[in-house]
Amino acid sequence: MDEPLSFWEHIRNIYESTVFIYGMTMLLCYALLAILSFIGIRRAQKRDSYSDYKKLLGSPLAPGISVIAPAFNEGVTIIQNVRSLLTLNYSRFEVIIVNDGSTDDTLEKLISEFEMVQVDFAYNEKIKSQPVRRIFKSANLAYDKLVVVDKVNGKSKADASNAGINVSSFPYFLCTDVDCIIEKDTLLKMIQPFMHEEGNRIREVGDPCPECGYIHVVEENRRVIAVGATLRMVNNCEVEEGVITRMRPPRALIPRFQEMEYIRSYVLGKLGWSMINCVPNVSGGLGLFDKEVCIKAGGYDPRSFGEDMDLVTRMCTYMRDNKQKYAVRYIPSTQCWTEGPPNLKIFSRQRTRWGRGLIQIMSIHKKIIFNPKYGRLGMVVFPYNLFFEFLAPIVEITGILYYIYIVVTGQINWHYALILLLFVYLYAVMITTFAILWDQITYRYYKTWREVIGLAMMAFLEPIIYHPLIVFFALRGYYYFITGRKHVWGNMQRQGFGRAKPQAG
Amino acid sequence: MWQDFNSYLLEYPSLDAAIYYFINLPLVIQIACVFIVIAFLATLFAYGSILVRRFKGGRRDRRMSVIIPRIDTLLTEHIILNEGLSENIPIDQIQLPLEEFRIPLLRSRFGKQMLIDRIVSYKKSFTGSIGALLRQLYLELELDKVSFKKMKSPKWNRKVQGMIELTDMDMSISDVNILPLTNSKNRELRAEARNAYIKLSKNEPFKFFDIVTEPLLMWDQIELFKTITTTEEISIPNFARWVTYSSNKSIVSFCLKLIVHYNQQDAAPAVMRLLENKDHVLRANAINCLGKLRYEEAEDKLVSIYSNQPLNCQIEILKALGRIDTGGHVLFLRQEFLHSSDFDIRKNAAKSLIKTTGVSQDLIRELIDTGTAENKLILKHCMNPLIKF
Numbered sequence: 005m006d007e008p009l010s011f012w013e014h015i016r017n018i019y020e021s022t023v024f025i026y027g028m029t030m031l032l033c034y035a036l037l038a039i040l041s042f043i044g045i046r047r048a049q050k051r052d053s054y055s056d057y058k059k060l061l062g063s064p065l066a067p068g069i070s071v072i073a074p075a076f077n078e079g080v081t082i083i084q085n086v087r088s089l090l091t092l093n094y095s096r097f098e099v100i101i102v103n104d105g106s107t108d109d110t111l112e113k114l115i116s117e118f119e120m121v122q123v124d125f126a127y128n129e130k131i132k133s134q135p136v137r138r139i140f141k142s143a144n145l146a147y148d149k150l151v152v153v154d155k156v157n158g159k160s161k162a163d164a165s166n167a168g169i170n171v172s173s174f175p176y177f178l179c180t181d182v183d184c185i186i187e188k189d190t191l192l193k194m195i196q197p198f199m200h201e202e203g204n205r206i207r208e209v210g211d212p213c214p215e216c217g218y219i220h221v222v223e224e225n226r227r228v229i230a231v232g233a234t235l236r237m238v239n240n241c242e243v244e245e246g247v248i249t250r251m252r253p254p255r256a257l258i259p260r261f262q263e264m265e266y267i268r269s270y271v272l273g274k275l276g277w278s279m280i281n282c283v284p285n286v287s288g289g290l291g292l293f294d295k296e297v298c299i300k301a302g303g304y305d306p307r308s309f310g311e312d313m314d315l316v317t318r319m320c321t322y323m324r325d326n327k328q329k330y331a332v333r334y335i336p337s338t339q340c341w342t343e344g345p346p347n348l349k350i351f352s353r354q355r356t357r358w359g360r361g362l363i364q365i366m367s368i369h370k371k372i373i374f375n376p377k378y379g380r381l382g383m384v385v386f387p388y389n390l391f392f393e394f395l396a397p398i399v400e401i402t403g404i405l406y407y408i409y410i411v412v413t414g415q416i417n418w419h420y421a422l423i424l425l426l427f428v429y430l431y432a433v434m435i436t437t438f439a440i441l442w443d444q445i446t447y448r449y450y451k452t453w454r455e456v457i458g459l460a461m462m463a464f465l466e467p468i469i470y471h472p473l474i475v476f477f478a479l480r481g482y483y484y485f486i487t488g489r490k491h492v493w494g495n496m497q498r499q500g501f502g503r504a505k506p507q508a509g
Numbered sequence: 510m511w512q513d514f515n516s517y518l519l520e521y522p523s524l525d526a527a528i529y530y531f532i533n534l535p536l537v538i539q540i541a542c543v544f545i546v547i548a549f550l551a552t553l554f555a556y557g558s559i560l561v562r563r564f565k566g567g568r569r570d571r572r573m574s575v576i577i578p579r580i581d582t583l584l585t586e587h588i589i590l591n592e593g594l595s596e597n598i599p600i601d602q603i604q605l606p607l608e609e610f611r612i613p614l615l616r617s618r619f620g621k622q623m624l625i626d627r628i629v630s631y632k633k634s635f636t637g638s639i640g641a642l643l644r645q646l647y648l649e650l651e652l653d654k655v656s657f658k659k660m661k662s663p664k665w666n667r668k669v670q671g672m673i674e675l676t677d678m679d680m681s682i683s684d685v686n687i688l689p690l691t692n693s694k695n696r697e698l699r700a701e702a703r704n705a706y707i708k709l710s711k712n713e714p715f716k717f718f719d720i721v722t723e724p725l726l727m728w729d730q731i732e733l734f735k736t737i738t739t740t741e742e743i744s745i746p747n748f749a750r751w752v753t754y755s756s757n758k759s760i761v762s763f764c765l766k767l768i769v770h771y772n773q774q775d776a777a778p779a780v781m782r783l784l785e786n787k788d789h790v791l792r793a794n795a796i797n798c799l800g801k802l803r804y805e806e807a808e809d810k811l812v813s814i815y816s817n818q819p820l821n822c823q824i825e826i827l828k829a830l831g832r833i834d835t836g837g838h839v840l841f842l843r844q845e846f847l848h849s850s851d852f853d854i855r856k857n858a859a860k861s862l863i864k865t866t867g868v869s870q871d872l873i874r875e876l877i878d879t880g881t882a883e884n885k886l887i888l889k890h891c892m893n894p895l896i897k898f
Contacts, residue, residue, distance in 0.1 A: 024537055031544075050666040051697065054673055059735045065766060066731065123896055124889035128852045141895040148897070173898035199727035225724070419513070420538050427541035430548035437555040444559055453563040460559065 022509045023403060027428065030392050034435045037276030038442075044275045045336050045446055057192040059448020061095050066114050067198070068096040069191050069292070070175030073182040074164030075101055076157070079108040082115050085182050088246025090149060094191035097151045100171055101182065104164040105157025107135075114152050119144040125171070131303030133166040134158040141470055161288065162304035169295060169303055172506045185246060186239055186290070186340040186483045194292040197333040200230045226329040229294045232269035232286035233334065237447075238341035248341060251450055253459045258351050259344035261470040268439035271336055271446065278334040282384045286332060288312035290340035291311040296328075297322060308368075308482075310361020317369050320381045335448045352477050359397075368396050397478040436463035518743065531633040573623065577616055580627045582704075583609055588642050589635070600641045610650055625652050629677045647678050660686070669701045676705045684710060690716045700729045704736050707743070724759040733763070738770060749776035752783065756762050758791055759771055777804040784814060792818070793825045808833055812841055820851065827857040836867025845874070853887025855884065859891045 009017070060066045071089055074081060082101075089099045105112045114120055120140035128134050133155065140152040155167050166180055176198065180186060187193075239259040242250035270287075277283045286293075288311065301318040308314040316332060323330035345351035366373075366389070373390055375382040387460045410416040440460045443449060450456050462470075483489075512533065531542060549552035587610075593603035615624050625647075632643045647653060656678075659671025668690070675682055684707065690702035703721075707714045725733070737743065748764035748771075755761050761783070768776045778800075783795035799807040811826045818826065827845065830838050837861065846858035863873065873892075877885050890896055 053666060054669050054701070059731055063731045063735060064770070065727070065734055066725070121895070123893050123894065124886055126856060126887040126890035128856075141893075142896065148895070196728065199731070201726070314741070353790070420535070423538055423541050423545070427545050430545055430552065434548040434552045434555070437559075438551050441555045441559050441562075444562055448563065448566045451825070453560060456559055456563065457556070460556065500682075 012272045012381040019165060019406065023399065026391070026399060030396070031431055033388065034272075034431075038272055038438050039276075039322050040279040040334075040434065041272045041276035041442055042445075044279045044334075045271075046441055048336050055196075057189065057196070058093075058181065060192055060195070060209035061093065063095065067176055067195060068098075070168070070172035070174045070177040070295075070381065071097060071099045071173065071180065072165055072168035072177050072189075073099070073101055073180050073184075074104050074161050074168065075107045075110055075182040076164070077106045077110060078105045078182050079106070079110045079113055081183060082110050082113055084246055086118070086150065088116065088185065089182075091188065091246070092186065092191055092196075093188045095175065098151060098173060098289070099189060100153060100168045102155060103156060104161075104167045108111065111152070111154055115140065117141045118147045118150055118152075120152050122149075130170055130299045130359045132507075133163050133170065133306075136167055136170075139171065158306055160306040160311070163306040165311075166303045166306070167397045169298065172295060175295055176292055177286065177295050177298070178290070180340065181342065184235075184289055185206075185243060185248060186262065187337075188247070190233070190290070190339040192294075193335055193337060193339065194233055195232050197231045197331075197335065198294070200241075200335075201226050201228050201331055207409060226331050227294065227297070227323070228324060229297045229314055230283075230286045230332045230333045230335055231292045232270075232274060232283070232332075233264055233290055233336065233337060233339035235287055235289045235342055236338050237339045237344040239264070239346065240346055241341060248483065251457055253450065254344065256346060257347060257469075259346060260459070260462060261466060262344045262351075264436060264440070264466065265470070266457055267366065267443045268436050269468060270334070271443045272333040272435070272439040275336050275442075278332070278341075280380070280382050280384075281331050282388075283332040283334055284316070284385045284389055285310075285313040286316050286334075289342050293319070294492045309357050309363065309485075310365050313361065314365055314368070317365060317372070317381070320385075321372065321378065322367070324378050324381060333454050336442075338447070338449065348473075352480075353475035354474075355474060356481040356484065360485045361481075362394050362478070362483045364390070366390060382421040397475045397482075400475050401479060432467050432471075433463045436460070436466065525807055537811070543873075563846055569619075572619065576620060576623045577627065579612075579614060580624055584627065584631055588631070588646060589639055591642060594638050594642065600638060600645055602643065603645070605642075605646055605649055607649055610646070611687035613672050621652065621655055624650070625655060625674055627654070629674055632677055644680075655680070656680070665695045665698045669698055672701050672705045673745055676708050680709070682709050684712070688717070692720070692722075696723075696726075699723075700726075700732065703729070707736050707741050709872065715719050715746055718755065718760055718764075721757055721760060724757070725763055726759075730759075730763050730766070734770075737767065745771055747773060747776060749773065752776065752779045762791060762794050765794050769798050769801045772802065774802060775847060777802055777807070780804075781807060781810065784810060789819050790823055793821045796822060796825040796829050800825070800832040803833050805835055806831055808835060808837055812838055815841075820853070824857050825853065829891065831857075831861025831864040834865050834867075836865050838866060839867065839872070843872070843876070846887075847880070852883075852887075856887050856891070859887045860886075863888070864893050 028430055037241075046111045071092070073085075073089060078085070086099065086101060097447035100157050101114065103114070119142050122138050123141045125141075126137035127139065134157065136153055136155045138154045140154070142148060142150050151171060152166055153170065153171050155164065158164060158167075161181070168179075169177060176195065178194070233349045237259045238248070239256065240252050242252075253263050276283075291312065294316075295321050298315065301315070301322040303315070305314050320330060320332065345354050353473050364388075369386070372378045372382045374384045376384075407416070407421075437460050440463075441458065443455060450459075512530075514526065514530045514834075518528045520526070520528060529570050534542065576768055587606055588751060591603060610624070614620055628643050628647050632640055632647075637644065653675065655672045656674040659667045659674070660682075662668055662671070666717070672682070672687075672690075684706075687706050687709070690698055691706055693699045693702060694814055706717055714740050724889055748767045751764045752768070755764070765780065765783075767773075768780065777799065780795050780844050781804075782799050784792060786795070796811060799811070808830065815823060815826050827842065830842060840857045842862045842865070846855050846862060849858065862876075873888065877888050880888065
């Protein structure tokens, strides 16, 4: 007859079963996202095969877009980057550069290069930001789309973006970083989801209003409030006049892993979520937003460490609180190229901040979690983020400690342990490889098949090298948040873009 | 009790040993084993697919790099530089060297599609006799049949592709074929069918405005606007008809934009009636339309309803007064500028005051001298020619 299990054996069984179910659920979610994103890519491809986005170019009906790019000490590259933004393909847009109290010659360069003159601008502070000192417009008609805002440093991109939103004239704004390289057709492509779902249908509610005599109406259609697109690393790409002329995966290990991670996160993850209207976040590097909803939601929070996710969450809660249907969408094509952290030190700082941002968002918006009032946001987006983004590093570290414990106490069944490890390892490799395949279906990025396969092969190294780092930095972020450690904003030294240097000899 | 795989091998042949080994594993490990096999095979499949895609894509690029210059040479030689065009021979009497286009390179499905794409692309760039000759070539090579065949495809995107090709080549599609598609359940197909119908229908190009029940999305409106305003020989109706009778708000809203574009002054009374509409978005559109039409008779009405309107309509009224520019409501604009608590109201009132030709510089100076610091800044903002908005 079997001996009854001891208390600790019960605990152990419960822990093992829970972790297995947790892991399986996460893996199934990834599989679901892979299927959904594939459907999304095929749908986008079909539409792209006949859509002529250029019809927007000459149309007087095209909605206006303000491109907002905060700049802090970007003197080295600012002129080239602003020129690149000014040549975007779109008929109605303005470029707002927010000089966030730079201590270098960023502002002086802008003033002299673009013939900027100070103007009496009626600045309406709809969203709080550090004081705006001066606003400039160009005296040269060739740069009439350019606005430069000079403000007191707010120690965050969020604060600078808020000032830019206050100055903006158009109903949509594109938030980006001044050092990002944006594809020329970005505005044409990213405005599409807004126009494909927006219909301004309204429904009358109640009796005629005693004050105005009209029956009040509520908007019934689904309003797209934010759109994102895929981002990639510009490290090792060749750039000429703000245009990528030769695309290649980064050579250095950290940015190379990041490229692979971004492809998985955007092409497979966010596009999959977009299909069921559960996008949790629109990247701070590139996002197109409905300005009215953003302002009503309070704009960016300068105290947030994950200001992009925080903004999208508040915009979504605003829509739910006001009983309006909304959508946050992603498009599969890569529209933005950003410089990834080139070394471990800068990378650790970035990921620690992200970890800190995630726990902050979870604590600030805890009322949303499992709250049916918030619909998918409360029942899908936040629970997923809680369990599979926020808790994942914690579960992983407990798993590692548990492994060490059973190894030390000789309780491990090496045979089963290796099967389980192989299972998780191969599954992770499979998901990443599919992400790269989906990406290749979207467009044949990179010049040679060796570059693609080389990038895909990184999936075999990721669980051993890159993933442990991510887990460690995330946990460090949580720790810093819990202990209230002061955050120090670091400035990433830009490597700059350029043509490939000729090989010596 | 767990047994090592080798112990099964001692008792059974290898395949049976593997089966018994698997059956006796705990459920969790069994699941893991299944997923290991799936993940391994799927990863191999993904690598294979990447390589095949790259290979096919590369081959396609190479074929295109051969075919497209060949097509371009043929089109330049036989169409653009056609001697018959310079001799003013009627298009239908020009003998096209069709055999030159029936080379093996262009006989495959891929080659034919490339040829259609290039002809369509050239047709967009050339109007007049060259455009007509391109159409003639498209017909004589029987490429229209390829496009019509696409329209019969069960796949909606093929249908759309065929329809676009036919529309771009000015081919007529019978109403019977196209009208049902204007109410298709597929949104993309429906939108494209409406576009094609407007461009190709010889009788009543705007007929579907009467029957459409779903909203016209912004993108649909942009496509339709482009088609309507660029199609030659289209008879433009008075859009007041739909402003008055259509129950579809997006159609009404779209017609207001067309009324402005075609400056249909006689539609203004119909637009005026929309000021009574309960939908504030539509009211704002109507006010915007009246302002852009510079319909002077609307001014008094706009001012009289102003106080009962939501903010978006109030702003449109202020803008409209600036556009209509009779100078009859300067005091009203001044009052709104001085006393409104809303920033946008003050800014738009100031803009309209400055735009109004009848307003003297003295009044502006007085407002600057006596206004609050913020109001002064608003006025200077509006007066600065460098600032557009």
